[in-house]
Amino acid sequence: MQCKKLLTIAGIAASLMLLTAPMAFAASGSSLFAKEGCMGCHTINGAGGSMGPDLSHVGSKKSESWLKKQITDPNSHFPGGSMPSSQMSGAHLKALSSYLESLK
Numbered sequence: 001m002q003c004k005k006l007l008t009i010a011g012i013a014a015s016l017m018l019l020t021a022p023m024a025f026a027a028s029g030s031s032l033f034a035k036e037g038c039m040g041c042h043t044i045n046g047a048g049g050s051m052g053p054d055l056s057h058v059g060s061k062k063s064e065s066w067l068k069k070q071i072t073d074p075n076s077h078f079p080g081g082s083m084p085s086s087q088m089s090g091a092h093l094k095a096l097s098s099y100l101e102s103l104k
């Protein structure tokens, strides 16, 4: 019976892993904003740094594609600017830029 118990535990562990794996990939735009270091320079709704512009309403003046470009290649918009480019891509880039676009 010991063996069956172990199998049950292994089964539960495996299903937990399957359940939590997609969450790790679907990181939210707001958590990426903090995790990717954007918050060190930018403020959203009163929280964050002041080296870059306040982004609380950035979505009312910029499109999602403009924001994507700003994240990966900021110098194309601000030649000689001081924002570092990010290596973000795929789902993370999409999540962060659509979050910023939603800030109206």
Ligand code: HEC
Residues within 6 Å of the ligand: 033, 036, 037, 038, 039, 040, 041, 042, 051, 052, 053, 055, 058, 067, 070, 071, 074, 078, 080, 081, 082, 083, 084, 086, 096, 100
């Ligand atoms: C070292 C500071 C710094 C970091 C880190 C940084 N930025 Fe910036 N950002 C700036 C500055 C400064 C500007 C203004 C343009 C310039 O001078 O380059 C800017 C401009 C922007 C703009 C354009 C705002 C507007 O109204 O025109 C957006 C959007 C933006 N940053 C988003 C981000 C995101 C998203 C991240 C994280 C991936 C990030 N920034 C990381 C400093 C930073």
